[in-house]
Amino acid sequence: MASRRFAGYQFFNLTVPSQHVIHVEINRPQKLNAFYGPMWFELKDIFAKLSVDSEIRCIILSGAGDRAFTAGLDVEDAAKPDNTISASGFADPSRKATVLRRHIVELQEAISTVARCEKPVVALMHGYAYGLGIDLSSACDIRFCTADTKFCVKEVDIGLAADVGTLSRLPKVVGGVTSWVKEVCLSARPFSAQEAQHNNFVSRVVAGGKAELMQEGLDFANYLASKSPVAVQGTKNILDAAWGRTVEDNLNYTAVWNQAMLQSTDVQRAILSGLQKKSPTFEKL
Amino acid sequence: MASRRFAGYQFFNLTVPSQHVIHVEINRPQKLNAFYGPMWFELKDIFAKLSVDSEIRCIILSGAGDRAFTAGLDVEDAAKPDNTISASGFADPSRKATVLRRHIVELQEAISTVARCEKPVVALMHGYAYGLGIDLSSACDIRFCTADTKFCVKEVDIGLAADVGTLSRLPKVVGGVTSWVKEVCLSARPFSAQEAQHNNFVSRVVAGGKAELMQEGLDFANYLASKSPVAVQGTKNILDAAWGRTVEDNLNYTAVWNQAMLQSTDVQRAILSGLQKKSPTFEKL
Amino acid sequence: MASRRFAGYQFFNLTVPSQHVIHVEINRPQKLNAFYGPMWFELKDIFAKLSVDSEIRCIILSGAGDRAFTAGLDVEDAAKPDNTISASGFADPSRKATVLRRHIVELQEAISTVARCEKPVVALMHGYAYGLGIDLSSACDIRFCTADTKFCVKEVDIGLAADVGTLSRLPKVVGGVTSWVKEVCLSARPFSAQEAQHNNFVSRVVAGGKAELMQEGLDFANYLASKSPVAVQGTKNILDAAWGRTVEDNLNYTAVWNQAMLQSTDVQRAILSGLQKKSPTFEKL
Amino acid sequence: MASRRFAGYQFFNLTVPSQHVIHVEINRPQKLNAFYGPMWFELKDIFAKLSVDSEIRCIILSGAGDRAFTAGLDVEDAAKPDNTISASGFADPSRKATVLRRHIVELQEAISTVARCEKPVVALMHGYAYGLGIDLSSACDIRFCTADTKFCVKEVDIGLAADVGTLSRLPKVVGGVTSWVKEVCLSARPFSAQEAQHNNFVSRVVAGGKAELMQEGLDFANYLASKSPVAVQGTKNILDAAWGRTVEDNLNYTAVWNQAMLQSTDVQRAILSGLQKKSPTFEKL
């Protein structure tokens, strides 16, 4: 079911497959869903809005078409003469540097808007998930994929260190700067769904094709959406606050968070429903 | 062998199965070892004492009965009208918040007393290890379980974000905020022993039943207890200091720790015993 | 091909098996490549030089002989009466502590020189990789091993907490302070190649013997050496900066790093070569 | 000189008193420049634009009229029934909490936009600088005031802990959580310009009235604007990165920053001008 509320994006389809769940689909299949200029702004705008949309409890993110989640940056577009790098118009390296830094931060902000989204985001990947596909899915909370997904931290192959999120978030989402993280990031060699699962990048490799992946993703999203949104979104917030901080810090943060949230009517509803073996319903958040 | 020194607890059995090893058993089997009020204080008191007991070199922690390590919080008790949340007696949310925060910190402190215990603690889990069972075992150093153990980060199901330690310690003990951590914490879906091992939560799934688990746990505890307590307890201290800190920070901390500890007579004894192929004995610590 | 530039070390062989790749071989096979006094200084000196050697793009590190990567510290040497610990000549524990701390920091610095090396370092391990073998390989970026490698965090067996890097770097390179990390570090029990791979310490267990390992390591090194050194070495720098820091911190660091590095001619060369399906060549770095 | 580029704001006057310097004036003098709803958005928008405006090298910020820099939050407006707090429309404290948190973060973001502005910002204060006046000027780089300025961390007087920046930034800008910081923040007692200078909140108390303050502020801004913008803005960036971080961290950050910025043509120009005793000119940034 398409919703008028979510219309108006050129490169993303937004649909509402079931109550409280929204499906964000990257929609540039003829280019393997590769990203260029205007798509970044749409991405940021979408997730900024969904973050505070009180009807939404879970977001699933996938790529349109049969061939790719996303092939990453649109390199042909990036190679055009009017691109930021080439077109900076400054001979002086320090001024070029300033233009470049502002540009990187702008792209990082788009990806960080996904990571900061208050609602849980589940990436459902198939086909190519290259370059930016890793940056983007690393900013999601949960990652599922089909068995034939091909992953690659591709940036070294275009002469640069990945700079919009992969190097900062991959150690967080697979656990540490492991031998495998270094191997795939330094070499830009592709890796399979099985390897992605063994190394904790995805938590499920769904048997079958894209249709089965989408169904399993939707089922999981519905399951999340049936839970207390106060509990689910609070859990996301606290888990994200854990990285790069000591346990003591995070325990205190958790207590401060919950001094408000334990006053929720959701707690009584959930406990009562549990004792009565009923399904609770929760107010919007 | 029960020891008089460790008698007097209502909800925990403390026994000394072999030299330098103590067995702490959660003992409320008729309620699946679920926790309520007074048990928290006993737990804190026990681990505060064991931490500085110079006879003890390793602690094993398990649940009494056939059915559970612990089913978690005693929800029926939590639902009673005189519970902290319901009974705070304040209409004003800021004052309720203060009462709740103090209460959370108090419970966190009980679990943190396990985590701060100077001696290594091995959790031996069977049956249900739900909710608080994850908080508690995440505060232990090492986790073994039987093949039929059922785990669940249950808190979302009672309308709240887990607040006495799981969200702070699980990323530390499995390595990062992985897709799987988010999946099980946001959804409160149960997971198996096999899944717990694949995702590095437990390091051993013991074949057989609870008896085999207890034996393997005891064998391992005896093995630890045969080593230099200065070396073992120092290793625990330094490893725990590593999380949330840079490598450089921790290297310096390690050097400062060992400027005292390398003066130990254990070093000479251990090296000499090694060269002579003998078993060393070490003074109490 | 041996290079005169890299001659003159007593305990290490340095050879250049292919362009931009250097092979550092620990060369004291009669003692299972165990370390003692002068070797530390050579190790530090070698990696300090290679770090800024513009001809080098990848380093492989292995142990000479059939039996060991390294058996660790030369305990017989450490037990001699003129060793730092025994020979400190101070009765006063605070003065002994100062001598010990300076000594530990000196050894840590040797290992940290490997970790800080600007070029990627691949450890290729066979036979014994005990004690210092873990400290040393944890400071490398990537770890491969043969199927019959035997690992051990051995320090507890000589009465001390590992202090030259293992306890600080192992949680970083396997992801967190897992049950398994605590198990092997507290107990000093040996573990196999398979266990090392399951727990993300090595990313490849190479079938066959040492020869096959060396070949696969060299192939991988050649692959890395064919990539843009600006991209590869930048990726290493940023990934290492991620540990113990928040994602936001590291994103900003990445942007500041790349404000200079995106001005590299490597970017144009790599993109152009990609579009033309050619192999790019890059200037030395 | 008013500039068309900077027209169109209802509550702020933007003028360009001299080359590379812009004057931002809070312009609601009939209400002592107190802030309410729409002003926050204008503030954020202005500083987001100035941050990347290549013509601007220094910003001075003051309040219109004779009586106040700003009296702070417009409390009468905040007391209206349609205000966020009162009008949240939720009975459930956890949902109210979510609405409030989002609102606080939005206001914090407006102030943080001033703090993150790439150009140096000099606050010129006279009359009342109460409540928000401290939050706002703490986000500036440099603070001057007239001798009769009256300061107050007013928030405790309206029943809350200051939440849009004062408590986070005041310890940074006066140096630590001193006895004086606690005294004025806990008590909400007003303090004088002299006290502000003794405690390092302002670096200059200008003799005379508002006119003299504005002139001294403009002279200083012109002085800053005559320097290399690469050097000035880099210095601001690095100094701000120092707080809450170790010296080692910041040294590394500084080296990474300057690996790009030392390639600036400003360095040659500045050195050459210095040797030739001439005034250098610098390209826009």
Added chain:
Amino acid sequence: MASRRFAGYQFFNLTVPSQHVIHVEINRPQKLNAFYGPMWFELKDIFAKLSVDSEIRCIILSGAGDRAFTAGLDVEDAAKPDNTISASGFADPSRKATVLRRHIVELQEAISTVARCEKPVVALMHGYAYGLGIDLSSACDIRFCTADTKFCVKEVDIGLAADVGTLSRLPKVVGGVTSWVKEVCLSARPFSAQEAQHNNFVSRVVAGGKAELMQEGLDFANYLASKSPVAVQGTKNILDAAWGRTVEDNLNYTAVWNQAMLQSTDVQRAILSGLQKKSPTFEKL
């Protein structure tokens, strides 16, 4: 007015000079209020209780008698043969180290209980404030003194680095590791009230003698006690969280704190009273 609730301490007098204010007096004047064994436990117990006493809104802390706030550690007692250091009964330095560390942590915990007290604590110092007097008053929020107070970071004179708080808290409460902090901490030279004020250790030097100090301290405490306790105690909590953390971290913490606290009825009461020029009253906290 002495309160029965606060009776029963041997070394501290607790009185309630006015509503919501409690006076804690160190009461061993014949020994210049020097600390030894049992006093630490009383100190910890008192502040743990006051922290959560809903009748108390401000604490003033002073020393009994004319001569001293406190002369610090009772060195004669520390020199006795049954003292922890001398009496550890271990020849082995690593075991002695363990006993010493536990002892230090225990004393640190007593001082930290003062620092963690939820209510604001004002230290009122006269005469000698030596050694422990600095540790203890640094853990208070606000420090006033008479003009003839003599301060000294005395520990170097007894052969040790201050270890129960001064070296950790002094840089926080005076702002950084200034030249003066190093000068007085490394040399153990005494310093005057004037020097303490110039260097931001005390915020007021009260003219007159101890009586005037006590009156000014009580007036200030009454002033604090008239404010919203939700606002005052929240301000303390957030300011203390600022040290050693980035501004961004603390802003987020502040927002999470206030999502609960802005729901306080104190906000409406305070704002309304302000508009009506009345004195508000607030519920206990």
Added chain:
Amino acid sequence: MASRRFAGYQFFNLTVPSQHVIHVEINRPQKLNAFYGPMWFELKDIFAKLSVDSEIRCIILSGAGDRAFTAGLDVEDAAKPDNTISASGFADPSRKATVLRRHIVELQEAISTVARCEKPVVALMHGYAYGLGIDLSSACDIRFCTADTKFCVKEVDIGLAADVGTLSRLPKVVGGVTSWVKEVCLSARPFSAQEAQHNNFVSRVVAGGKAELMQEGLDFANYLASKSPVAVQGTKNILDAAWGRTVEDNLNYTAVWNQAMLQSTDVQRAILSGLQKKSPTFEKL
């Protein structure tokens, strides 16, 4: 008294004016003690050696001649064509960046060697203390100066952000990123001894000329040298560890440090001497 042990430096005079005290004099007075190439290596070498010299307990650092502590970087030398910046020989900005970063880190390391020196270092400044003079003296523990000393954070005037330490250490040693720190660092305006003292950069402005300064510095150094070196050097180590860390972190670090150091014979000697009103002597460290 010149000591043979300390001979052999071209740009520094090392003398031993009294027992346990060494005087390091920057000795290039004809160039106002400005720094260029070889001086950095000597500086690093000197402080690395003094750090572990067991005869030395305090270091005083000053500039030769009447006119300057140091005028900073030798700009004429820096402007020569064979300087690192000009002579990097790379057209590619990313490769230039790498050369520059390595060079900055090398210079930072020289200054950091002063900061990491285990012995206390007192900077005695007169005349010009410009640019590098601030970097260098900020790395010392304590700063005294004559009344006519002229200070300047000069780097902005040569087109760059100070990169060898000032921006990282000045906020630490004056307390925070105050309005004054920003004012003098962004503008490169000179400041006086009085201003340096008001803003806590120096702790003493000595009346009279250079001779009086040197005498007061030496008196203070002798005073420090009479104290327990275990206590003095431990105090320095712990204070330096406090910056950028939480109080809790540093308290734990302090306890771990003192578990070794409290075993010092200095403690007994110092306490006993204190009780007997005698002057203690301490073993070398």
